Amino acid sequence: MGWMANETGLDKCAANHVPLSPLSFLRRAAEVFADHEAVVYGPHRKTYTEYADRVTRLASALSALGVRPGDVVATMLPNIPAQAEAHFGVPACGAVLNTINTRLEADTVAYILDHGGAKVLLVDPQFLPVAAEAFERMEGPAPAVIEVPDDFAGVHATGHYDEYEHLLAAADPGFDWIMPEDEWESIALNYTSGTTGRPKGVVYHHRGAYLNAMGQVISWRMVLYPRYLTIVPLFHCNGWCHTWMMPVVGGTVVCCRDITAPAIFDAIADEKVTHFGGAPIVLNTLINAPAEQRRDFNHVVEVFTAGAPPAPATLSAIEPMGFNVTHVYGLTETYGPGTENTWQPKWDGLKGEARAARKARQGVAMPIFEEVTVLDTDTMHPTPRDGQALGEIMFRGNGVMKGYLKNPKATAEAFAGGYYHSGDIAVQHPDGYVQIADRAKDIIISGGENISSVEVEGVLMGHPDVMLCAVVAKPDDKWGEVPCAFVELKDGHTADEATLIAYARERLAGFKTPKHVVFQELPKTSTGKIQKFELRQSLQKA
Structure with missing residues (x-):
């Protein structure tokens, strides 16, 4: 279907078909935005030329440590430059990035390291005690450790392991990135929260990472040179793919280690931050910050909020402060945001609670998804679009994970009927906009x-x-x-x-x-x- 009668010679070749990968974004940015600021963190201010060089050196250093294509490299890092660099440097040596939640206890960290089979762990000294305890609890071999001190935050090296900057300095700046031969190759491994048992390993592919990052440029209405503040942890859905996204538009990643109201206001005022993502709790932190923690700024900050439906009262309070909030929704299994509450011009006249209530909806599918809908879980039939009938939100498209690592049963259950089952109960309004009623268990x-x-x-x-x-x-x-x-x-x-x-x-x-x-x-x-x-x-x- 869809083929012409005679397509002789119309074949895929190196000239007309390249596997999609977010690595291409940084490679291009190093040429197009060579002298533009790419990553900022206190005194650490790197251009795209320097960013790409550090990524290349990281890939070289990992390869020299014996990391091979398909191996897993884990991190236990806050939102600092090394964590952003790992998002490109790890796949650039053909490996799979496993960013571990830095708030997990040693037993769960041990399980993740064992289950994922990490060969190397990049770790901030603050989290070394947990990592060391995890190593003792592991059933398999512990990974090689690279210590990533953060002198700017006063977190200094212990001297017990190889240090990140020393490895980069000794690495090959001419290392040839290992690009995927197939865009279905794995780029990242993320573990779910595991609140009801052991966490599941969600596997991302290069194609999904590329498309999710590219799609959010459209959804967030981005133009060139945004300045993005890393409030969403980069260990959570790879920071909603935003680190992969920034090179597309020559954006600047402004790293934020500790998420506090003063840190956010300072970044907006001093670094001219234009965008950030975060849960509604972040918005409430800003709303309730005392006067002495606030800073004045004279531009509008675009915000993606997700994690829980924001209360209309929160949305009503935050927007007059200079923030334009777009409600998005997704899961680890959808690379982060998968729906957006696309604002319609016909709603411009809405005020107060009516406007906030409309903004609180989860919305419609982001451009890269084929379908996001509400179905009856038992029959797989669409629920009435009346804003009242309850069903389960389901996804279909390239922005859905490959599946759960070493768990074919859970993967099959998640994909039953040709959709990814979110577990979130929702209604669908007559205009197609989805609104969560609850988690099934809630x-x-x-x-x-x-x-x-x-x-x-x-x-x-x-x-x-x-x-x-x-x-x-x-x-x-x-x-x-x-x-x-x-x-x-x-x-x-x-x-x-x-x-x-x-x-x-x-x-x-x-x-x-x-x-x-x-x-x-x-x-x-x-x-x-x-x-x-x-x-x-x-x-x-x-």
Whole structure:
């Protein structure tokens, strides 16, 4: 189908077919944007020529250590220049990059190193104690260690391992990058959070990394020379592919080791940051920052937010501060963002809560996906586009992972019926825009009624005393389970349980109103997601 009657001589060849890889972006940028700033971190300021040279040297150093195409190279690094360089240097020697969450405990790190089979580990001295303990717990051989000190942050080398800068200095600047022969070759290995058992190893291919990075340039409406602040950890979905994306448009990666309100405001004011991504908790951090932590700036900062549906109250508060927020949604299995809440001109007149509520939707498929839809999980039929019928968000296209490493059963389950099953429960509006109701495991069923924890959270986040909240199911003898709200108050604010329950009852159906409110600091992942499983466990023990 689709072939002409006679295509003699119309074959793929070196001139007309090259496997897609984000390595091509940096190779081009080193020519086109040679003298433009590529990576900034305090006194570390490298042009694209220098960036490409350091990447080449890293690839050479890894090859000299015995890393071969298809091997895994792991990192335990914060958002510092070496982590950005690894995104190109590791695949440039033909290897697969495994960025490990720096907040994991030693047992899980040991499992990841064993399961992925890392040959080399690049590690910040801050995380060496955890890495050393992980090595003792490993069943297989421990990886070779390259220590990456961060003198700018006062994190100095221990002297026990080879140092990153020494290896780069001794490496071959003429090393020939090993480009993929097939774009289906693996480029990265990322592990899921593993909140209900061992984490799964999500495998990315060069084609998906290339297309996801390129597609987000369009979705984020980027022009040349953006300045991107690394708030999304580069160990999380490879920083949503944004490090791979920056060379496409000659962008500057502004590294941020510690995510605080002063660090973000300083970067915007001093480094003229134009873009960043982050969970809604980051937006709340900025909204609630005291005056002495803020800085003035005179440009609009474009923000991709994801990780949890942002409360309308959060969106209403952040935009007048100089931030234009686009809500995106995705998973590790989709290389990060897979949908975008594409703004329609016909909505320009919306104000206040109506505007914020429209912006809180997860939206439509990003350009590189064939389809993002809501289907009935059992029948695989589309749910009615009425904004009410619940189904599961499913993805199909080149932005979906290869599968789970060494886990064909889980891969087959995830891809059943020709779609990737997200596990997120949602409705689809008449205009096709998707809106999450909840994770499948987070739906609260009280007396036979389905309650969206996201809906209840959105209401409570509108209360002026509430900074963060999470709603989970609490076992109940009469109703089976009822909503319980865990609330983190703003500094200096003193709302009580009765006040918040009354506030919710004015805005929600009675059965959706929380029956209990617990005030505490909420447990969070390194990417700012609230760990609801810990809250559920605390209620089971109560």
